[in-house]
Amino acid sequence: MKIATYNINGINGRLDNLLRWLKTTSPDVVCLQELKCENKNFPEQKLKDAGYHAIWQGEKSWNGVAVLSKNEIKELRRDLPGEDSEYTHSRYLEVFTFGIVIGCLYLPNGNPYPGPKFEYKKRWFSRLLAHGKTLLATGLPVMLVGDYNVMPTDLDTYKPEKYRNNALFQEEIKTAYANLVSQGWTDAIRTLYPSKRIYTFWDYLRKAYERDAGLRLDHFLLSEYLAKKLSSAEVDKEVRGWQGASDHAPVWIQLSDKPLAKKTTKAKKGKEEKIYGIIPAENRHLLDEAEKTNMPTGLKPMKATLVDAPFDEPGWLYEIKWDGYRALSYLSTSGTSIYSRNNLEFSQFTSVSETLTDLNLNAILDGEIVALKDDGTADFGALQNWKNTQRSKLIYYVFDILWLEGYSLLTLTLANRRKLLEKVIPKAHDNIRISEAYQTSGIDFFEAARRMKLEGIIAKRADSCYSADSRSREWLKIKAKRRQEVVIGGYTRNEGTEKYFSALAIGVYDARGILHYIGKVGTGFNQNSQKELMTEFEKIATSRCPFEVEPDVDEPSQFRPQRLGAKPTWLKPTLVCEIEFAELTTGGKVRQASFKGLRADKKPREVALELEKDTGSIVHEVALEHDLKDSPKQAKPAAAPTPKNGKALKTTGKLLLDGTSERQEKKVNGHLLKFTNLSKLYWPEDKVTKRDMFNYYDQVSPLMLPYLLDRPMSLNRFPGGIHGESFYQKNVRETAPTWARTMPHANEKGEEKSYLLGNDRATLLWMASLGCIEMNPWFSRATSPDYPDYCVIDLDPDKNTFEQVIQAAQVTKAILDAIDVPSFPKTSGSTGMHIYIPLGAKYTYEQSQLFANIIVRQVNRELPKFTTLERTISKRGGKMYLDFLQNRPGATIAGVYSLRPKPGATVSMPLLWEEVKKGLKMRDFTIFNAIDRLKETGDLFSGVLGKGIDMVHVLSDAQAHFS
Structure with missing residues (x-):
């Protein structure tokens, strides 16, 4: 019997992930926490369709728990005995199913510590202790399952020092948990893994999951009778890596039908002997970094990002891009199954599956069938x-190995995974071959592939881990031929033709799920292939055009000015094919397209236009991220304390825009604002929507508004999201709402214009509604436009590591400290850092720029190897630009707390200087964790708007120090 617990963290938003996991793992009972939905919105029918009965209690914004079971469920109680009038939410549900009493619980988080919520957490725990004792006294088989928000020991966190001041790690809480266990409960996970770090939750930091920066918060406590049946337990860690996943992963235990005898060490040794018989002694150390797990199921492959050109860069391996079917194979000694990238089984390739079975391995391989x-x-x-x-x-062609004889290899580097792969796959084989990886010039390798008429090449970071079901920037594909998967929406027949059809009408889906027409493909068929296609088409013919706008399929072009009398027959959009084409026109249509074949391994709704990204920026960004990866000797900066004068961020917990409606109207500051297309993905890779952006700016507005108030704004608009076209708008004379405050000005032609002024929450949200992902205020206010409130030094890296940015920031601070100048750092939210110096609106922009020039020149003297004052990018030689010229009228940079139109949905975040040290990452602060941080730190930037420096005195000191 398999019983699981899963903190779903919003059941309706992650229902697809839940159903997918239920289908692939099929637990008998599941305890869910943090439903975050009202009782009426619980997806009972969809869970019933998946084969599960359910009992639940939920709330709109807070917790909520539920129990799912394949058997009937009897409800026993909906809360712990005893009452508490404060912070009462849906946290405990007790049921009877499969002959077991199960208490599903969510123990309060308790942060911030110390505080009222932590005191409530202790009171709630005392009620659990009392009830636990009562449950054991019944003598029934019973378990307490769920998210305890407790790390019982140092072994349950990746960094004990990071959590010393966290409510999850306080001695009172750890003692309470120990007292609960001592009543006679068995901690299932710790019993099976007495000395291993097992994590069920991962930190909010970017890439925390990939670095295994985790905690064990989800626990099974079993009564004595059930503990004797405990046979195994695992964390389905790969679920944490799925798109849009919860920060927890599902955890499960397996109970046998009868009490088990104790396992002997001999049996364990025999299992180890098998893996050691496969892997030579010189490679066995690689398994020290691998996690012991049961074979996972339902994995989806790691995908590569399309870029526009080959490149040469150390640390990358290059492989051939095969023109076939991507295939994950699950090998066992009893048989092998092969699955497509969408978990559709390839039953037709029996020769491959039989050969894989003959390898006598238990493994998961990734490759391409060609x-x-x-x-x-x-x-x-x-x-x-x-x-x-x-x-x-x-x-x-096999190019990766993901699991081997009880070991998950996902967290090993690609280079080490390939070493293991080469030991288990025979070098000479009839139809199983290792796809070679070359350490060579990527540009030369691409040219060779092009000459050989191959599809292209794949570039992979040698130190990349395997991120299942994600499109990674650590794997890049460069195509020698332009290929695109498309949905067939219809076919045409020209007047007088004897062919089955003349061309296919094709399209791709956008992020909203709308099918857009991108042209026709009229070559690549012969009579037999057309006949086979027509057999499929006849099954799905329809009178309704599947495209958003019905296209003119007989539209003339500059290459074919005459009409051919083409008539369309529309098809239901269920077939996917692959095409090769010369280019995309400015109108978004394919030119010189040729049909290559149907793709049964791709779902139509997943077919989107794949646009090439700039190779240089992607490779540079990935290199910076790898330079900054935590090593075991590096500690992450401690959470910053709240400054004495910093305004604390308080939120109601209620989001401005909740639910799933695409359009909402809200009154803000007395003004009616309309919010539309709320599900549009503004950060597609991170699944962050317009709704998420609006909610972020609404929550952060109390801290952000003082830095926007009375300041002219440059509107940097991204109406299509971070990958769409963007433009700046400064004049809002004709577009601003009547209630908005503006500053009139005349341009050089004498034309009257108007700048929008930051004013209030409504103005901030109106800017966001225009697609202003980032906020760009002037350094000065409308009341004193020639006198900036602060001076800014912008550390703008080129081919630099972020550690060099940190070093430059530290040197800048040391120089400013030497002349008693206060300074306030923040991340840019991109690749650099900004350092602000308060001026108090007492000096002109020219004076501010002069002062910044003096400071950066001194920084450059101390760091000449990797910094420059050269403004022209082509002349910088890859060095970091120390930008002092931002200090001029009308110039703007991303404001404090602003989101950035960058992958990761990063935030320009204020820091304490103590945090600006080795281990800090440019992507530590994102839309996902910024609000939680600000609740703890408050506003670290308030000194920027405080009393300004005495520049005359400071310049005198600077002359004495630096002459």
Whole structure:
């Protein structure tokens, strides 16, 4: 019997993930926490359709718990005995199912510590202690399962020192948990893993999951009778890596039908002998970094990001991009199953699966199944029709290994995974081959692939971990031929043609799920393939056009000015094919497109236009991130304390825009604001929507508004999200609402314009509604436009590591400290840092720029190897630009607490100088964790608007110090 617990952290927002996990793992009972939905919105029917009865109690914004079971469930109680009038939420549900009493609980978080919430947490725990004693006294088989928000020991956190002041790690709480266990309960996970770090929750920091920066918060406590049946337990860690996942992963235990005898060490030794028989002694140390797990199921492959050009860069491996079917194979000695990238089983490739079984391995491999012509090139059409024709040689090119004989290899580097792969796959094999990885020039390798008429190449960071079901920037693909998967929405027949059809009408989906027409493909077919396609088309013909706007399929072009009398037949959008094409026109249509074959391994709704990203920026950004990865000797900066004068951020816990409606109207500061297209993905890779952006700015507004008040704003608009077209708007004379405050000004032609002034919460949210992802205020206010409130030094890296940015910031501070000048740092939210110096609106922009110039020149003298004062990018030689010229009228940079239009949904975050040290990352602060941080730190930037420096005195000191 399999029983699981899962802090879902919003059941309706993560329902697809929950259903996917239930389908692939099929637990008998599941305890859920943090439903965050009202009782009426609980998805009972969808869970029933998945085979589960459910009992739940929920609330709109807070916690909520539920129990799912494949058997009938009897409710026993909905709360712990005893009452508490403060912070009472849905936290405990007790049921009877499968002959077991199960208490599903969410123990209050208790942060901030110390404080009322922590005191409530202790009181709640005392009620649990009393009830636990009562439950054991009944003699029934019973368990207490859920999110305890307790790390019982140092072994339950990746960094004990980080959590010393956290409510989850206080001695009173750890003692309470120990007292609960001592009543006669068995901690299932710790019993099975007495000395191993097992994590169920991962920190909010960017890439925390990939670095295994985790905690053990989700616990099973079993009565004695059930403890004797405990056979195994695991964390389905890969679920944490799914798109839009909760910060917790599902945890499960397995109970046998009868009490178990104690396991012998001999059996364990025998299992180890098998893996050691496979892996040579010189490679066994690689398994020290691997986690012991049962074979996972339902994995989806790591995908590569499309970029526009090959490159040469140390630390990258280069492979051929095969033109076939991506395939994950699950090998066992009893048989092998092969699955597509969408978990559809490839049952037709029996020759490959039988050969894999003959390897006598228990493993999961990642690779590409390819049909080869006699000349060694791929024949995608032959692969597509393999089941019927089997006319080409079938090869499974393996390039990765994800699990091996009880060890998960996902967290090992690619280089180490390949070392293990090369030991388990025979070098000479008829239809199983390792896809070679080359340490060479990426540019030369690409040219060779192009000459060989291959599809392209894949570049992979040698030190990259395997991120299942994600599109990674650590794997890049460069295509020698432009290929695109498209949805077939119809076909056309020209007047007088004898062919089955003349062309296919094709399209792609956008983030909203709308199918857009991108042109026609009229070549790549022969009579047989057209006949086969028509057989499929006849099954899905429809009178309704599937595209958002019905296209003119006979539209003339500059290459074909005459109409051909083409008539469309529309099809239901259920078929996906792959095309090769020359280019995309400015109107978004494919040109010179050729049909390559159907793609049964791709779901139509996943087909989106794949646009090439700039190679240089992607490679540089990935390099910076890897330079900054935590090593075991590096400690993350401690959480910053609240400054004495810092205004604390308080939120109601209620979001401005909740629910799933695409359009909402809200009254803010007495003004009616309209919010539309709320599900539009502004940060597609991170699944962050317009709704998320509005809610962030609404929550952060109490701290942000003092830095916008009375300041002219440059509106940097991204109406299509971070990857769409963007533009600056300064004049709002005709567009601003009547209630908005503006500052009139005349341009050089004498035309009257108006700047929007930051004023209140309504103004901030109106700017966001225009697509202003980031907020860009002037350094001065409308009441004193020529006198900035602060001077800014902008550390703008080129080919620098972020550690060099930190070093430059530390040197800047030391220089300012030497002349008694206060300074306030913040991350830029991109790749650099900003250092603010208060001026109190007492000096002109020219004076501010002069002062900044003096400071950065001194920084450059001390760090000449990697900093420069050269403004022209091409002349910087890859060095960090120490920008002092931002201090001029009308110039703006991303304001404090502003979101940035960068992958990761980063935030420009104020820091304490104590945090500006090795281990700080440019992506530590994002939309996902900023509000939680600000509740703890308050406003660290308030001194920027305080009393300004005495510049005359300071310049005199500077001359004495630096002459």
